[in-house]
Amino acid sequence: xxxxxxxxxxxxxxxxxxxxxxxxxxxxxxxxxxxxxxxxxxxxxxxxxxxxxxxxxxxxxxxxxxxxxxxxxxxxxxxxxxxxxxxxxxxxxxxxxxxxxxxxxxxxxxxxxxxxxxxxxxxxxxxxxxxxxxxxxxxxxxxxxxxxxxxxxxxxxxxxxxxxxxxxxxxxxxxxxxxxxxxxxxxxxxxxxxxxxxxxxxxxxxxxxxxxxxxxxxxxxxxxxxxxxxxxxxxxxxxxxxxxxxxxxxxxxxxxxxxxxxxxxxxxxxxxxxxxxxxxxxxxxxxxxxxxxxxxxxxxxxxxxxxxxxxxxxx
Amino acid sequence: xxxxxxxxxxxxxxxxxxxxxxxxxxxxxxxxxxxxxxxxxxxxxxxxxxxxxxxxxxxxxxxxxxxxxxxxxxxxxxxxxxxxxxxxxxxxxxxxxxxxxxxxxxxxxxxxxxxxxxxxxxxxxxxxxxxxxxxxxxxxxxxxxxxxxxxxxxxxxxxxxxxxxxxxxxxxxxxxxxxxxxxxxxxxxxxxxxxxxxxxxxxxxxxxxxxxxxxxxxxxxxxxxxxxxxxxxxxxxxxxxxxxxxxxxxxxxxxxxxxxxxxxxxxxxxxxxxxxxxxxxxxxxxxxxxxxxxxxxxxxxxxxxxxxxxxxxxxxxxxxxxxxxxxxxxxxxxxxxxxxxxxxxxxxxxxxxxxxxxxxxxxxxxxxxxxxxxxxxxxxxxxxxxxxxxxxxxxxxxxxxxxxxxxxxxxxxxxxxxxxxxxxxxxxxxxxxxxxxxx
Numbered sequence: 001x002x003x004x005x006x007x008x009x010x011x012x013x014x015x016x017x018x019x020x021x022x023x024x025x026x027x028x029x030x031x032x033x034x035x036x037x038x039x040x041x042x043x044x045x046x047x048x049x050x051x052x053x054x055x056x057x058x059x060x061x062x063x064x065x066x067x068x069x070x071x072x073x074x075x076x077x078x079x080x081x082x083x084x085x086x087x088x089x090x091x092x093x094x095x096x097x098x099x100x101x102x103x104x105x106x107x108x109x110x111x112x113x114x115x116x117x118x119x120x121x122x123x124x125x126x127x128x129x130x131x132x133x134x135x136x137x138x139x140x141x142x143x144x145x146x147x148x149x150x151x152x153x154x155x156x157x158x159x160x161x162x163x164x165x166x167x168x169x170x171x172x173x174x175x176x177x178x179x180x181x182x183x184x185x186x187x188x189x190x191x192x193x194x195x196x197x198x199x200x201x202x203x204x205x206x207x208x209x210x211x212x213x214x215x216x217x218x219x220x221x222x223x224x225x226x227x228x229x230x231x232x233x234x235x236x237x238x239x240x241x242x243x244x245x246x247x248x249x250x251x252x253x254x255x256x257x258x259x260x261x262x263x264x265x266x267x268x269x270x271x272x273x274x275x276x277x278x279x280x281x282x283x284x285x286x287x288x289x290x291x292x293x294x295x296x297x298x299x300x301x302x303x304x305x306x307x308x309x310x311x312x313x314x315x
Numbered sequence: 316x317x318x319x320x321x322x323x324x325x326x327x328x329x330x331x332x333x334x335x336x337x338x339x340x341x342x343x344x345x346x347x348x349x350x351x352x353x354x355x356x357x358x359x360x361x362x363x364x365x366x367x368x369x370x371x372x373x374x375x376x377x378x379x380x381x382x383x384x385x386x387x388x389x390x391x392x393x394x395x396x397x398x399x400x401x402x403x404x405x406x407x408x409x410x411x412x413x414x415x416x417x418x419x420x421x422x423x424x425x426x427x428x429x430x431x432x433x434x435x436x437x438x439x440x441x442x443x444x445x446x447x448x449x450x451x452x453x454x455x456x457x458x459x460x461x462x463x464x465x466x467x468x469x470x471x472x473x474x475x476x477x478x479x480x481x482x483x484x485x486x487x488x489x490x491x492x493x494x495x496x497x498x499x500x501x502x503x504x505x506x507x508x509x510x511x512x513x514x515x516x517x518x519x520x521x522x523x524x525x526x527x528x529x530x531x532x533x534x535x536x537x538x539x540x541x542x543x544x545x546x547x548x549x550x551x552x553x554x555x556x557x558x559x560x561x562x563x564x565x566x567x568x569x570x571x572x573x574x575x576x577x578x579x580x581x582x583x584x585x586x587x588x589x590x591x592x593x594x595x596x597x598x599x600x601x602x603x604x605x606x607x608x609x610x611x612x613x614x615x616x617x618x619x620x621x622x623x624x625x626x627x628x629x630x631x632x633x634x635x636x637x638x639x640x641x642x643x644x645x646x647x648x649x650x651x652x653x654x655x656x657x658x659x660x661x662x663x664x665x666x667x668x669x670x671x672x673x674x675x676x677x678x679x680x681x682x683x684x685x686x687x688x689x690x691x692x693x694x695x696x697x698x699x700x701x702x703x704x705x706x707x708x709x710x711x712x713x714x715x716x717x718x719x720x721x722x723x724x725x726x727x728x729x730x731x732x733x734x735x736x737x738x739x740x741x742x743x744x745x746x747x748x749x750x751x752x753x754x
Contacts, residue, residue: 052404052425052426052428052429052710053428053429053430053710055404055407055408055429055431056407056408056410056429056430056431058408077750078747078750078751079750079751146575147571147572147575148570148572167572169571169574169575169728169731169732171575172574172575172728172731172732173728173729173731173732257397257518257577258397258520258717259520259717259721259724261725261728262725273717276401276404276717278714278718278751278752279404279425279711279713279714
């Protein structure tokens with residue numbers, strides 16, 4: 001019985017200390033299963049010559065060391081050259097898309113702070129692109145961008161008379177970049193709007209009243225109150241938008257199919273296409289690992305800079 | 316607390332079980348099939364009709380018939396062409412595929428190389444009535460030479476030239492072009508007033524391959540040498556690709572807008588009287604679904620070089636097109652799968668299905684049916700029998716379709732944008748595609 005009493009005295013303490021870990025365990029296991037395991041498998045695949053001959057059991061694929069990395073990083077050969085071009089295209093695209101999404105979202109959120117008739121309806125309309133299924137929305141854009149029967153050319157050329165009578169190709173050649181950017185911004189800015197709106201609602205109204213009494217104009221209020229108050233939210237927002245846009249696969253895939261024009265060949269689609277064009281899944285995995293490393297580096301750098309900025313402001 | 320601990324243990328155990336199962340997925344399919352689930356089958360059908368619903372309407376009653384006869388329920392999924400290859404690949408990698416599936420016959424060797432499909436050896440063929448029941452050219456497109464076929468032919472097709480009789484009459488053209496020179500001269504007569512002579516699917520990689528493969532044969536070239544190495548930028552292949560793209564770039568008988576077509580829009584344009592001709596395989600049912608009536612269109616063999624006639628070698632004017640039926644090696648119902656293939660390739664079902672889809676039965680006995688003696692199908696049958704060649708039966712065939720198909724797509728984009736398409740630019744694109752394959 002004495003044993004029983006000893007257990008009853010130590011076990012609540014033990015239980016208390018073990019409980020958090022026990023509660024975390026399912027999440028940890030799921031994380032391991034969903035993220036870490038495939039990641040490790042992807043890294044292992046990148047060191048193998050994995051083709052259709054070994055797709056049923058990839059562990060039998062011959063080990064090739066760094067050969068896949070040498071192949072995809074050799075910019076003098078077609079595979080490396082195309083990867084570099086796709087990477088640079090994606091960087092420019094991400095920069096423009098995130099910038100425009102943030103700008104539009106913030107401007108709309110500030111504008112919607114003022115109370116006016118129909119504000120609720122307008123806010124709901126703003127959020128429509130965010131609520132629509134991606135596939136349905138992007139396929140609609142694909143129809144609209146069609147050269148001969150699309151709405152975009154109908155409005156631009158036939159109704160507004162811009163660019164002459166000859167219809168423009170939006171889904172082929174260099175213009176495809178702008179078509180893709182349009183869809184990406186259309187799809188992404190409502191998220192920025194939603195997040196900035198939520199952040200703005202946390203700013204006490206008294207701050208603006210006090211500023212107004214002190215004679216601050218609207219621009220000064222935005223610069224001195226609004227933007228600093230939503231700074232922390234903005235940092236997360238920009239990071240999330242960056243990661244989503246850089247990795248976006250659905251938009252170019254639905255818009256262009258499995259082979260996008262060179263001008264709109266975003267890196268996710270490029271990796272998919274490279275893997276499936278050559279069925280060289282080893283090289284595709286190497287590209288994915290490099291992409292992952294790049295995103296990790298950028299994210300870590302960004303977090304370092306922004307947290308330092310926050311710390312220095314607090315000091 | 317005891318309950319909490321028990322629940323946590325259960326969650327942990329089930330997660331670990333799931334992890335182990337997921338890890339084991341790759342090896343679970345390594346063995347041959349079993350008969351663990353003898354009363355059901357999953358069947359992935361390729362999209363043959365105008366849309367997925369039409370295919371379900373066609374196949375539904377037939378599968379019901381099979382269920383009544385054998386007691387085996389078939390779960391049908393119609394997969395669009397654009398998704399099919401990737402779906403098969405994913406199923407191969409995970410081991411979680413259907414029991415029976417349709418494959419494009421040109422993919423046979425590529426998919427055979429994965430080792431995921433049941434080989435059709437003498438024993439398996441005996442279970443469905445023997446190999447001799449099938450037309451030889453169709454069996455030739457079911458896997459690499461010297462190996463047991465990876466699939467069984469289901470529907471056979473060939474390319475033909477479909478032309479709009481009314482548009483020809485209005486333009487004063489008496490007969491369809493038989494040579495490429497005639498195609499260009501006739502085409503110029505037809506390309507006017509916003510209407511165009513020929514339709515193309517510049518964004519459809521497979522269609523691009525089919526067209527340039529035939530033209531390459533006509534130039535005495537091929538895209539692979541005898542040892543199976545790619546020869547994409549050989550002079551004959553370059554001439555073939557340039558000739559095809561020049562129909563838009565130089566001859567101006569294909570509308571520039573066709574460069575972005577990939578969803579059979581050219582068939583819609585044909586049915587709506589916007590284009591006068593298309594080079595297509597078994598298009599009759601699609602034309603009817605777009606509102607055309609039998610007799611509105613005529614069918615002729617695909618043109619050949621001047622002075623030639625359809626036949627073998629330089630007279631080749633079609634690839635051997637068609638759909639094969641394959642069984643996943645790791646099926647849980649191998650006996651039922653064989654029964655299902657036997658049912659689908661029976662004389663009776665071959666007549667019903669090929670009649671509906673406007674294709675030619677690869678089963679010899681079914682071909683004799685009067686339904687396959689129409690003008691359309693006579694042209695297709697003759698082409699298949701005398702002047703069609705199978706696409707290269709090499710393991711890299713599907714990569715070739717994507718790599719060269721993309722090169723042709725990009726060249727069409729250049730042509731549509733008014734950028735020059737020269738022998739050098741064609742050679743450069745094909746050379747790049749070849750290097751991608753070799754890497």
